[in-house]
Amino acid sequence: MTTERRPPLDAEFQPDLSVDIGPLRLRNPVMTASGTFGYGTEYADLVDFEKLGAIVVKGISLDPWSGNSTPRTVEVASGLINAIGLQNPGVEKFIREHLAQLKRFSTPVIVNIWGRTVEEYAAVARRFDTEEGVAALEINVSCPNIKEGSKLFGTDLTAFRKVVAAVREATRKPMIPKLAPNVSDIGAFARAAEESGADAISLINSVPAMVVDAKTRRPRLANITGGLTGPAIRPIALKLVWEAARATKLPIIGMGGITETEHAAEFMIVGATAVAVGTATFAEPRTAMRIVEGLADYLRRQGMKSVRELIGSLRS
Amino acid sequence: MTTERRPPLDAEFQPDLSVDIGPLRLRNPVMTASGTFGYGTEYADLVDFEKLGAIVVKGISLDPWSGNSTPRTVEVASGLINAIGLQNPGVEKFIREHLAQLKRFSTPVIVNIWGRTVEEYAAVARRFDTEEGVAALEINVSCPNIKEGSKLFGTDLTAFRKVVAAVREATRKPMIPKLAPNVSDIGAFARAAEESGADAISLINSVPAMVVDAKTRRPRLANITGGLTGPAIRPIALKLVWEAARATKLPIIGMGGITETEHAAEFMIVGATAVAVGTATFAEPRTAMRIVEGLADYLRRQGMKSVRELIGSLRS
Amino acid sequence: MQTQPPSITIEDAEVLRQEPWQGGYHLLVLRAPFIAPRVQPGQFVHTRLTAPADAILRRPFSVFKADGDTLQILYKPVGRGTSAMCALRPGDSLSLIGPLGRGFPLPRPDAVPVIVAGGYGMAALYLLAKTCPRPGLAFFGGATVEDILCVSDFEVLGWEVRVATEDGSRGVHGLVTAPLDAFLANPSRPSTIELFACGPNGMLRAIAERAHHYSLPAWVSMDRNMGCGLGACLTCVQKVRGPNGHAVWARVCKEGPVFDAQTILWEDEA
Amino acid sequence: MQTQPPSITIEDAEVLRQEPWQGGYHLLVLRAPFIAPRVQPGQFVHTRLTAPADAILRRPFSVFKADGDTLQILYKPVGRGTSAMCALRPGDSLSLIGPLGRGFPLPRPDAVPVIVAGGYGMAALYLLAKTCPRPGLAFFGGATVEDILCVSDFEVLGWEVRVATEDGSRGVHGLVTAPLDAFLANPSRPSTIELFACGPNGMLRAIAERAHHYSLPAWVSMDRNMGCGLGACLTCVQKVRGPNGHAVWARVCKEGPVFDAQTILWEDEA
Ligand SMILES: Cc1cc2nc3c(=O)[nH]c(=O)nc-3n(C[C@H](O)[C@H](O)[C@H](O)COP(=O)(O)OP(=O)(O)OC[C@H]3O[C@@H](n4cnc5c(N)ncnc54)[C@H](O)[C@@H]3O)c2cc1C
Ligand SMILES: Cc1cc2nc3c(=O)[nH]c(=O)nc-3n(C[C@H](O)[C@H](O)[C@H](O)COP(=O)(O)OP(=O)(O)OC[C@H]3O[C@@H](n4cnc5c(N)ncnc54)[C@H](O)[C@@H]3O)c2cc1C
Numbered sequence A, B: 001m002t003t004e005r006r007p008p009l010d011a012e013f014q015p016d017l018s019v020d021i022g023p024l025r026l027r028n029p030v031m032t033a034s035g036t037f038g039y040g041t042e043y044a045d046l047v048d049f050e051k052l053g054a055i056v057v058k059g060i061s062l063d064p065w066s067g068n069s070t071p072r073t074v075e076v077a078s079g080l081i082n083a084i085g086l087q088n089p090g091v092e093k094f095i096r097e098h099l100a101q102l103k104r105f106s107t108p109v110i111v112n113i114w115g116r117t118v119e120e121y122a123a124v125a126r127r128f129d130t131e132e133g134v135a136a137l138e139i140n141v142s143c144p145n146i147k148e149g150s151k152l153f154g155t156d157l158t159a160f161r162k163v164v165a166a167v168r169e170a171t172r173k174p175m176i177p178k179l180a181p182n183v184s185d186i187g188a189f190a191r192a193a194e195e196s197g198a199d200a201i202s203l204i205n206s207v208p209a210m211v212v213d214a215k216t217r218r219p220r221l222a223n224i225t226g227g228l229t230g231p232a233i234r235p236i237a238l239k240l241v242w243e244a245a246r247a248t249k250l251p252i253i254g255m256g257g258i259t260e261t262e263h264a265a266e267f268m269i270v271g272a273t274a275v276a277v278g279t280a281t282f283a284e285p286r287t288a289m290r291i292v293e294g295l296a297d298y299l300r301r302q303g304m305k306s307v308r309e310l311i312g313s314l315r316s
Numbered sequence C, D: 001m002q003t004q005p006p007s008i009t010i011e012d013a014e015v016l017r018q019e020p021w022q023g024g025y026h027l028l029v030l031r032a033p034f035i036a037p038r039v040q041p042g043q044f045v046h047t048r049l050t051a052p053a054d055a056i057l058r059r060p061f062s063v064f065k066a067d068g069d070t071l072q073i074l075y076k077p078v079g080r081g082t083s084a085m086c087a088l089r090p091g092d093s094l095s096l097i098g099p100l101g102r103g104f105p106l107p108r109p110d111a112v113p114v115i116v117a118g119g120y121g122m123a124a125l126y127l128l129a130k131t132c133p134r135p136g137l138a139f140f141g142g143a144t145v146e147d148i149l150c151v152s153d154f155e156v157l158g159w160e161v162r163v164a165t166e167d168g169s170r171g172v173h174g175l176v177t178a179p180l181d182a183f184l185a186n187p188s189r190p191s192t193i194e195l196f197a198c199g200p201n202g203m204l205r206a207i208a209e210r211a212h213h214y215s216l217p218a219w220v221s222m223d224r225n226m227g228c229g230l231g232a233c234l235t236c237v238q239k240v241r242g243p244n245g246h247a248v249w250a251r252v253c254k255e256g257p258v259f260d261a262q263t264i265l266w267e268d269e270a
């Protein structure tokens, strides 16, 4: 950690962009955020996967899941509200059809998983434990769009510990619980993750939200409520990452409204080891790639030889 | 409550805009939000106070309070982050200099109060108990910019009950606890307010947030963190008001990012009895006035003779 | 059998021209050398406006015409994004992702192509009309005469255009289904017909019902709000009958926007 | 003694002209019949741009010139709001709140007015120069020749302008304090001088120090990020020595932007 400013490095210098998420070494700290990059292949024509730090795929559950009715998303000021409802083909089909495709790339694939019960979480994790081509598991305990009670896992500390511990038992893969933003003490969840055997944490998931059409007086989402993402939540996410970083030594994957290199840097400055780009990908599919390139430039200007110097380098 | 759509009313019809906040009748449901309208008089040249439902003034504490260092605000995507730190002249000077001015208007004045301890809250409330010209007290338990521990009142249910009960003992004025958004179960706070003798609740206060300058690697606010307000938080606020309305029968004053008549309507549709306009006033000082006018139009189009029909009229 | 989408690009197109069209529509002519030559009938481009700054999603538009390295969009300002689009001037740039989606299948050589369109559907079907091996018959519907677009474009291709307007200001008085039904019910009409439709949901559903009733092949281009436009976000899904007869979600941006009308599960059937 | 601000209005001003100025500045000429005639030297207007849509605050600008029902702003695009301002065209409208703040006091009739300015301060002090009972001396500083604005405007009023640039491309090589110090130290300078300054914070502080050292009255116009512009939000506060000598917050938008230089508590003194 450094808290001083340094003279810029010259333009030829190639800063070291690699970071470690627990036992997992990434070539650079920029990932895609779960649910915003599909199963990767959708973006194959536009994005050079080999340039990304990791690909995090859409949440996978034990059984196929059809998700919510439509409309599923609505655009709001500087944000997007989604209530996709975790639609996914289930773990078996995912492994067969999608993971097979992703294995062609050298980029680590992090699989986002969820369940309706502790047992389901453990079962999905167990299924992936032996799957080659899965670099880590991200545990979605915080999706607001599922009503079967999994909601609780993200905001109730006891339930959270239980699910993290159960997944820990089920797999030796690096495990990354993904925290919900709608808690008053994010530090407590960060510590609980650490105590329950997590290798890293990621945050934030989308922020519970709602929109109504004043004319029809109906909710604008079929699911009534959804999760807010995009630039609108960036300052909220940054605050939570900063707070979490002060509560745990676990590496943090920070996300929420990142659209520019500077935003990625901000998350690392407050303590994230890596970042994920979500909603921004919809408007600019190459955002994550662009940020990887931008970071090298940024580090040179900051006089930093390694992106790891950036982590927690907030000056006061 | 109505959940059907009705034919529009004709243009001459004047809908009844009055609403009741507990024992307090307001001529219309549109207020100013605390901290965004100063002590009222700052806007006297631009806003016709007699058109507003109520004026809510900047938070007042027992003793004068100098607030945070600068910079105190920073503009972000569709939002503002503030860390004013509750600067105020203290209760005595407020009564002498500001309240005296406000008494010239017939518009009810709601005084927002805060303290560092339960005792301080009670003391300010007691001081206002006998003050003519104070229509109600709004209890700020949720300001994120104070570090002396008052933070806790907004997110810890036990502390929250304590402060609400203490204020209840100290005054017979209508009492309106103002809820913090950064809790996982807003309904629990709404119920606790009801059980502790509140006459109404208001929500939401600003959302904890932070911004960093990537170039200097410093926080962009002197206080490091602040509270996010403005359009960015509207969908978050709407969700919380909807949830609170389902948990309590208390009248709710809804706020967060309202800039248009339709937004005010949305808050009422999900269950608010009144609304407050905050950050929008900075850009357009007449926003609250404009919404009062807009509501009459809107109600005619909705075929509603009274704004009270709008409350909780969400259709599914 | 539908055509396979060619590979997708992202491209900063240059605005060559923008002009007001009838019925509140605007014509936007863009130079998009990578995308324009690859557009298939029924495909769309996903456009990124820089204003308003708080709008964070792209907006999808069908390609009206594609010629060499230029393409044209016919659009109507209905909201903030499309209103901001009206301010584009020659020389401005507009980011496009495209060509996207699965367009219309190659029209059967043995069938008379019949197009049914409303709103921007008249533009969205032009490229199809142009690639049809032989001219066919087009039914255009709208609220009023102003809403009937590009009739002459179709006529130049040798198509016959029959119009219906709800206020009777042009053609038949009523919905587009009125002249269509008259045509379909006419015993002397060609027996081998293939239907292609784009327009409001209700219209598409009405076409699907006719197609079912007369056992005609029919293709409908669906309009759904979109997020990514690439199949990743699952915003634009539509319930369809899957291969095994079960209801499944199809992504309008990827498996569509054009679907076999008989596979669509309309709202109350889904 | 400072002048009392006249009553404040909100007004949709019409853009009459916009033209590029030197040094990256732009001149904006607005018709604002309510505000323009009431502007006092040193006051500002709070402007509302409709773009970018996600910018939710107004932006403050000093009034450069005010003439009949028009007023002029000289501004530099430094961020998103000011960059969007460059797109304003004649006929566009721009919402203004003004005139705001407490401007400069009436210059003492017995003193020679001395202006010190950098950046937009040269524009912000023009109205003051114009209302001074007699022409005085102006010191303008900038990084390079391009940054030295409106010299001829001051000269037409009969003022003498002395320039300093950091690269020596015009006038004295160095900071504006170089020629100012030379002037102040000159024993043959007029003994009764009143200083008026607007520019970067560091410059204002330097002026305050000179004023203190030479026991000269000095007025500085402070630049702070603003929210409401009306004294309500407490964004723009500056620590000053209160009447009883204690440090208190003053609102730059209300008690300022012009302050008696000796009352300001600079960062490390506050
Ligand atoms: C495959 C496809 C092709 C299209 N082709 C064309 C075309 O060629 N010409 C054309 O004018 N339009 C076309 N559209 C519709 C166009 O995408 C919308 O009009 C546009 O997205 C609205 O953007 P906005 O920012 O102006 O509106 P918003 O500000 O986003 O919304 C304004 C209003 O428009 C509604 N709206 C938003 N998106 C859609 C949508 N996709 N369909 C219908 N209503 C919508 C909203 O519900 C809202 O009421 C097409 C849509 C799809 C899915
Ligand atoms: C009383 C007063 C009078 C002013 N008069 C003039 C004038 O006559 N001409 C002129 O060109 N400018 C003037 N300014 C400064 C002007 O208000 C800012 O340049 C403008 O607000 C920047 O807006 P933006 O949206 O372009 O920048 P933003 O996008 O808001 O920010 C861009 C950058 O500018 C910085 N910035 C933002 N606000 C200010 C500010 N108030 N001062 C300095 N830096 C700022 C930000 O920190 C950021 O780094 C005045 C400011 C005040 C307080």
Ligand SMILES: Cc1cc2nc3c(=O)[nH]c(=O)nc-3n(C[C@H](O)[C@H](O)[C@H](O)COP(=O)(O)O)c2cc1C
Pocket (backbone or CB within 6 Å): A033, A034, A035, A036, A058, A059, A080, A082, A084, A086, A112, A140, A143, A178, A204, A205, A206, A229, A230, A231, A233, A255, A256, A257, A258, A276, A277, A278, A279, A280, C233
């Ligand atoms: C359409 C959509 C779908 C999402 N699906 C998932 C998901 O399946 N699992 C998950 O953990 N997070 C999901 N998220 C949340 C994102 O991974 C990310 O946490 C959030 O969007 C914040 O980042 P952003 O503001 O950059 O989008 C989804 C977000 C969006 C917008």
Ligand SMILES: Cc1cc2nc3c(=O)[nH]c(=O)nc-3n(C[C@H](O)[C@H](O)[C@H](O)COP(=O)(O)O)c2cc1C
Pocket (backbone or CB within 6 Å): B033, B034, B035, B036, B058, B059, B080, B082, B084, B086, B112, B140, B143, B178, B204, B205, B206, B229, B230, B231, B233, B255, B256, B257, B258, B276, B277, B278, B279, B280, D233
């Ligand atoms: C500059 C500023 C100061 C505020 N001060 C207070 C305060 O003193 N007490 C309080 O309860 N809320 C305060 N708030 C919160 C507002 O009253 C309101 O809850 C919040 O701004 C959400 O509404 P908005 O999005 O319309 O601004 C303040 C908000 C702003 C922007």
Ligand code: FES
Pocket (backbone or CB within 6 Å): C225, C226, C227, C228, C229, C230, C231, C232, C233, C234, C235, C236, C237, C251, C252, C253, C254
């Ligand atoms: S728009 Fe994202 S899947 Fe179709």
Ligand code: FES
Pocket (backbone or CB within 6 Å): D225, D226, D227, D228, D229, D230, D231, D232, D233, D234, D235, D236, D237, D251, D252, D253, D254
């Ligand atoms: S800008 Fe709001 S008090 Fe000065």
